[in-house]
Amino acid sequence: MNKVNIIDHPLIQHKISLMRDKTTGSKEFRELTSEVALLMTYEATRDLPLKEVRIETPVAIAKTNVITGRKVALIPILRAGMKMVEGAVSLIPAAKVGHIGICRSQDGVNEYYCKLPFDIKERDVIVMDLMLATGNCASAAIDRIKETGAMSIKFISVIACPEGVEKLQARHPDIEIYTGALDEGLNDDLYIVPGFGDGGDRIFGTK
Numbered sequence: 001m002n003k004v005n006i007i008d009h010p011l012i013q014h015k016i017s018l019m020r021d022k023t024t025g026s027k028e029f030r031e032l033t034s035e036v037a038l039l040m041t042y043e044a045t046r047d048l049p050l051k052e053v054r055i056e057t058p059v060a061i062a063k064t065n066v067i068t069g070r071k072v073a074l075i076p077i078l079r080a081g082m083k084m085v086e087g088a089v090s091l092i093p094a095a096k097v098g099h100i101g102i103c104r105s106q107d108g109v110n111e112y113y114c115k116l117p118f119d120i121k122e123r124d125v126i127v128m129d130l131m132l133a134t135g136n137c138a139s140a141a142i143d144r145i146k147e148t149g150a151m152s153i154k155f156i157s158v159i160a161c162p163e164g165v166e167k168l169q170a171r172h173p174d175i176e177i178y179t180g181a182l183d184e185g186l187n188d189d190l191y192i193v194p195g196f197g198d199g200g201d202r203i204f205g206t207k
């Protein structure tokens with residue numbers, strides 16, 4: 001069974017609290033989303049392999065480490081995941097970015113857009129969504145990415161709930177999950193409680 005990593009770093013916890021506040025406006029919510037995603041990407045990339053190199057400093061030759069031979073692809077789920085990529089890409093500027101658009105439909109989920117890096121087979125993929133709610137969209141996105149033969153896949157969400165974690169774990173037991181909080185659960189409208197409401201609307205100011 002995959003691991004759920006709750007990233008309890010104080011900076012992440014503080015920023016998520018600000019995001020939860022209903023009086024936080026879109027501009028600040030957007031900035032916080034990007035900042036939290038950056039910090040979570042830092043945690044999710046701890047296992048990138050290093051190799052030792054020799055670099056000439058102004059003083060001497062240093063034996064020092066660089067990331068070796070691994071390429072990253074960041075794949076946000078539209079639309080709320082998009083803002084997360086900004087933070088992540090500032091940390092990994094060489095990452096390629098794909099996009100998957102998945103929405104809820106009556107009989108489950110519907111993929112309406114998918115554009116992935118052509119060399120995804122050579123990449124470690126980080127799938128990003130603001131929230132892991134029912135787990136249906138995340139599961140469908142990961143189904144799709146697995147079809148491409150990506151080297152590895154991780155999933156990051158700012159917050160999650162038990163229903164979403166269980167769904168993702170059942171469908172993709174090999175995928176490691178990173179999140180900042182595991183909330184109480186879903187309400188009848190499939191919103192995370194306490195959550196932070198409609199993530200897309202809060203990011204884009206559409207409501």
Ligand code: URA
Pocket residue numbers: 131133190191192193195196197198199200
């Ligand atoms: N999507 C949202 O925008 N909010 C939730 O709480 C759950 C899913």
